[in-house]
Amino acid sequence: MLPRLDIKEKNFHGILAVGGIAGIIEGSIRYGFTLHTAFPGMMLTLVSAFLGAFTGFFLKDLFRTWSGKPPYRGINNDGWMMGAFLGTLLGTIIQTANSADGANLVIGSMTGAFIGAMAGAFPDEFITPILEMMQANRKKPTKKAPR
Template identity: 75%
Template sequence: MKRFIPRLDAKEKSFHGLLAVGGLAGIIEGSIRYGFTLHTAFPGMLLTLLGAFLGGFTGFFVKDCFRAWRGLKPYRGVNNDGWMLGGFLGSFVGALFQVAASPDGANLVIGSIAGAFFGAAGGALPDEFITPILGRMAERTPDRS
């Protein structure tokens, strides 16, 4: 059965984690305002994913500007592991920061969006180095098939 279900790589795990953090932030924030709700999960997921995408775009744009300024070719991300890992970590930390900073725990989605934006922008800068590091880490771990 394991050969039919492929193992997820770091980017796919981060993508699913990003959606989970955004969805949970949406559910918790909606439940604070309206009682227990599930229909606020989708807007939380979508807005957090949009924040991560715009953050990754901004990070790659800034990186390309600095590379062009130094006379190098623009970097074209192939795997985009860095901004996905940064987006997930940023959304998680942003939601936790919003829980700690807010007296009633509101605006969790705003925290996850801002965290995803800044995390993805920061993760896009070292993107070309992250994929080889993850590849070497995968080579060292034994296959658990």
């Protein structure tokens, strides 16, 4: 019934989920149990991921043009989305571990999303072929050895 999600969609939803949970926890620490702080946590984390990807692609194009190569234009964007999700998750966990009262979790998720997306933008053209190769190997029927 529902279509299968690709890797970008899974990571996008993961970024939203982690940012939303961080927003709920941070808002609940300050004001008691709240759900209305989920949306700002999601949006701030998502905007940070997009800004990190923009920064990463800008720096990548800058380095490529300085070395005489043509600029890279992100086509598939799998690398920065995967990096943003991992960064969001790790940033939130690190902020939780470093904070005595669990405050500023959204700041941790935002910082992690920015750094993860920026780092994921650099190997972006290599990530999609690797994922496609993994998908092709998964779909191949394996021959069983005769007994």
